[in-house]
Amino acid sequence: MSRLTIAKALNAGLRRALEADPKVVLAGEDIGKLGGVFRVTEGLQKDFGEARVIDSPLAESGIVGTAVGMALRGYRPVCEMQFDGFTMPAFDQIVNQVAKMRNRSAGRLKMPVVIRIPYGGGIGAVEHHSESPEAYFCHTPGLKVVSPSNAHDAYWMIQQAVASDDPVIFFEPKRRYHERGEVDEHTEPQPLHTSSVVRPGSDVTVLAYGPMVKVCLDAATAAEDEGRSLEVIDLRTLSPLDMTMITESAQKTGRVIIVHEAAVSGGLGGEIAARIGEHCFYSLEAPVLRVGGFDIPYPASRLEEEYLPDLDRVLDGVDRSLAF
Amino acid sequence: MGEMSGSSTDVDFIQLLTPEGTLVSSDEYQNTCTDEQIAGFYRDMTLTRRIDTEATALQRQGELGLWASCLGQEAAQIGSGRALGGQDHVFPTYREHGVAWTLGIDPVDLLRLFRGVDLGGWDPDQTRFNLYTIVIGAQTLHATGYAMGLERDGLVGTGDPDRDAAVIGYLGDGATSQGDVSEAFVFAASYNAPVVFICQNNQWAISEPIERQSRIPLYRRSAGFGFPGVRVDGNDVLAMYAVTQQALERARSGSGPSFIEAYTYRMGAHTTSDDPTKYRLGDEVEHWRLKDPIARVKAYLVRNGAVTEDYFTEIDAEADDLAADLRKRCLELPEPRLVDAFDHVYAEQTPYLEEQKANYAAYLDTFTDDDQEDQLPVQGGVR
Numbered sequence: 104m105s106r107l108t109i110a111k112a113l114n115a116g117l118r119r120a121l122e123a124d125p126k127v128v129l130a131g132e133d134i135g136k137l138g139g140v141f142r143v144t145e146g147l148q149k150d151f152g153e154a155r156v157i158d159s160p161l162a163e164s165g166i167v168g169t170a171v172g173m174a175l176r177g178y179r180p181v182c183e184m185q186f187d188g189f190t191m192p193a194f195d196q197i198v199n200q201v202a203k204m205r206n207r208s209a210g211r212l213k214m215p216v217v218i219r220i221p222y223g224g225g226i227g228a229v230e231h232h233s234e235s236p237e238a239y240f241c242h243t244p245g246l247k248v249v250s251p252s253n254a255h256d257a258y259w260m261i262q263q264a265v266a267s268d269d270p271v272i273f274f275e276p277k278r279r280y281h282e283r284g285e286v287d288e289h290t291e292p293q294p295l296h297t298s299s300v301v302r303p304g305s306d307v308t309v310l311a312y313g314p315m316v317k318v319c320l321d322a323a324t325a326a327e328d329e330g331r332s333l334e335v336i337d338l339r340t341l342s343p344l345d346m347t348m349i350t351e352s353a354q355k356t357g358r359v360i361i362v363h364e365a366a367v368s369g370g371l372g373g374e375i376a377a378r379i380g381e382h383c384f385y386s387l388e389a390p391v392l393r394v395g396g397f398d399i400p401y402p403a404s405r406l407e408e409e410y411l412p413d414l415d416r417v418l419d420g421v422d423r424s425l426a427f
Numbered sequence: 428m429g430e431m432s433g434s435s436t437d438v439d440f441i442q443l444l445t446p447e448g449t450l451v452s453s454d455e456y457q458n459t460c461t462d463e464q465i466a467g468f469y470r471d472m473t474l475t476r477r478i479d480t481e482a483t484a485l486q487r488q489g490e491l492g493l494w495a496s497c498l499g500q501e502a503a504q505i506g507s508g509r510a511l512g513g514q515d516h517v518f519p520t521y522r523e524h525g526v527a528w529t530l531g532i533d534p535v536d537l538l539r540l541f542r543g544v545d546l547g548g549w550d551p552d553q554t555r556f557n558l559y560t561i562v563i564g565a566q567t568l569h570a571t572g573y574a575m576g577l578e579r580d581g582l583v584g585t586g587d588p589d590r591d592a593a594v595i596g597y598l599g600d601g602a603t604s605q606g607d608v609s610e611a612f613v614f615a616a617s618y619n620a621p622v623v624f625i626c627q628n629n630q631w632a633i634s635e636p637i638e639r640q641s642r643i644p645l646y647r648r649s650a651g652f653g654f655p656g657v658r659v660d661g662n663d664v665l666a667m668y669a670v671t672q673q674a675l676e677r678a679r680s681g682s683g684p685s686f687i688e689a690y691t692y693r694m695g696a697h698t699t700s701d702d703p704t705k706y707r708l709g710d711e712v713e714h715w716r717l718k719d720p721i722a723r724v725k726a727y728l729v730r731n732g733a734v735t736e737d738y739f740t741e742i743d744a745e746a747d748d749l750a751a752d753l754r755k756r757c758l759e760l761p762e763p764r765l766v767d768a769f770d771h772v773y774a775e776q777t778p779y780l781e782e783q784k785a786n787y788a789a790y791l792d793t794f795t796d797d798d799q800e801d802q803l804p805v806q807g808g809v810r
């Protein structure tokens with residue numbers, strides 16, 4: 104057991120992945136000497152060399168496009184997108200090439216590529232540094248999408264993503280990079296595409312992932328003072344969704360709120376709500392509600408505390424659900 | 428390395444003023460500036476540097492979330508900015524504070540984005556200076572498209588100096604790796620667009636040296652796309668002025684695009700969130716300090732008795748006032764309101780967004796006044 108920050112846990116996980124398989128290569132802007140702008144790859148180039156930890160030219164389409172070629176040669180590339188907004192120049196390669204290669208080749212070719220994306224707001228950044236583009240990738244068949252919310256999951260999920268023969272979009276909650284948690288390096292981890300109940304409860308189910316899990320846990324603590332019991336589920340996997348866990352909880356509480364930073368319209372919450380509606384219609388006491396970002400571009404940083412769902416907005420969602 | 432490297436200094440560049448402050452000339456380019464103009468460049472560069480250092484200080488004190496310094500790049504920016512004609516347009520990166528100065532942008536407006544009160548505080552149509560772009564290279568395509576528009580509108584090659592217009596698209600050395608930049612070059616060449624690409628090769632893209640982006644000197648890139656490229660001493664304001672003027676004239680007259688590589692150096696960190704000691708050697712910085720763009724102009728002015736000692740004292744005093752004013756007005760920038768952000772998403776408001784706005788306003792009303800937390804200070808920072 105160690106107590107690590109999420110950034111350090113990812114670093115340790117990547118180190119183990121590099122040790123475990125000589126075919127694993129990391130690529131991205133500034134990931135070598137600098138160790139990445141968030142220091143997630145710190146020290147890895149020093150220990151594994153420039154051929155395995157590659158400082159790429161400043162070209163995201165190039166980073167992912169060459170990863171496709173390397174994967175076809177049997178390598179397991181792990182690409183770093185420096186910030187969420189800068190994934191978009193690589194979007195074509197990700198959705199048109201990475202996602203479709205297996206299907207196009209009738210299963211003959213595999214794409215064991217991981218694309219790491221620090222995402223979300225709350226760090227006082229300028230434009231394009233605070234976005235939550237996960238829905239674009241969840242909407243693309245062929246990609247798997249995950250997001251850890253704590254150090255233990257970060258450590259294991261990155262290794263599982265690297266070991267997966269499917270392409271994995273790996274969303275890292277950047278404003279939680281410096282939060283510490285226990286990491287158990289020895290016990291067998293839970294499977295990658297499963298969710299966890301991080302706080303059991305009976306009145307309302309709150310579904311969250313990545314940066315919002317902490318907000319929802321805090322909301323659950325506050326709700327307890329008002330005599331309300333919230334069940335908080337950390338989704339961990341966004342595509343495929345762990346519908347078994349989601350429907351079990353929805354059936355138990357009859358009330359569900361989905362919380363994410365991304366704009367609500369066309370967001371992941373809508374998909375989850377529809378699926379719960381299909382599976383649990385007769386168990387529901389209230390419509391499935393969403394608490395998320397407004398349908399406006401991510402605002403200037405002085406407004407982000409107000410833009411991002413916080414404890415009060417989650418509790419407001421709980422009130423609205425219980426009012427039905 | 429030699430000719431093989433993007434950072435090679437073996438390659439000649441256009442220089443009109445040496446680091447010691449003496450005038451030299453090349454076959455193609457001569458200094459045409461009067462001493463009065465040169466003294467004006469000194470003022471522009473000194474004040475730009477002061478804006479830059481004040482903004483860096485404001486960031487250190489938590490008043491800005493981030494600042495991208497242009498320290499050391501003043502000559503590249505002032506020389507090219509002062510070469511702009513009255514109808515020309517600029518598409519900057521996020522670091523062109525000196526160019527903004529030459530177009531009369533109020534420096535406090537540059538701070539708005541970095542303080543996080545809005546996403547860009549000036550009117551691009553009125554100032555002819557587009558908003559800062561964070562996504563590397565994207566603006567080179569916008570510059571090219573704008574130039575294609577000028578051409579279509581009959582504003583190129585008319586021979587009327589009050590009509591003909593051109594565009595400058597700025598970019599960094601790192602940006603030359605982006606697909607968008609190659610595509611901009613293709614369009615510019617293919618449509619003979621009146622655009623001048625100015626690449627400030629400051630040797631670094633955050634931690635990555637120019638060798639990571641290019642194995643040939645950058646100015647040679649454009650030849651492969653079919654338009655001329657030239658390397659200029661980017662720390663020489665006179666050379667930057669002369670070369671940019673000629674390239675803009677070429678564009679306005681209908682002879683098409685060109686590429687200028689301003690060979691310079693990023694003296695400070697990439698931004699206030701960056702720590703260059705992790706990847707850069709101190710010697711290199713010292714080497715470049717001797718080529719300071721402002722010191723050489725001062726040396727010229729002193730040596731030639733172009734101005735009196737008072738001139739420098741006056742400008743220093745002006746810089747002090749400018750800095751104090753900038754600081755004061757930065758702190759006075761009004762706090763934005765999230766409810767206002769719903770109004771600027773679409774030209775025609777949508778019913779659902781209107782509803783979201785109303786619901787949010789109603790939600791805010793559920794809090795009593797003493798619940799309202801004070802605004803949090805700008806926190807953290809990023810690249």
Ligand SMILES: Cc1ncc(C[n+]2csc(CCOP(=O)(O)OP(=O)(O)O)c2C)c(N)n1
Nearest residue numbers: 185189561562563599600601602631632633
């Ligand atoms: C598409 C994209 N990828 C990554 C980044 C993050 N980033 C910001 S500035 C920068 C380096 C830019 O270097 P260069 O183009 O040489 O310009 P400079 O900042 O040195 O003036 C990087 C990687 C970005 N802003 N946009």
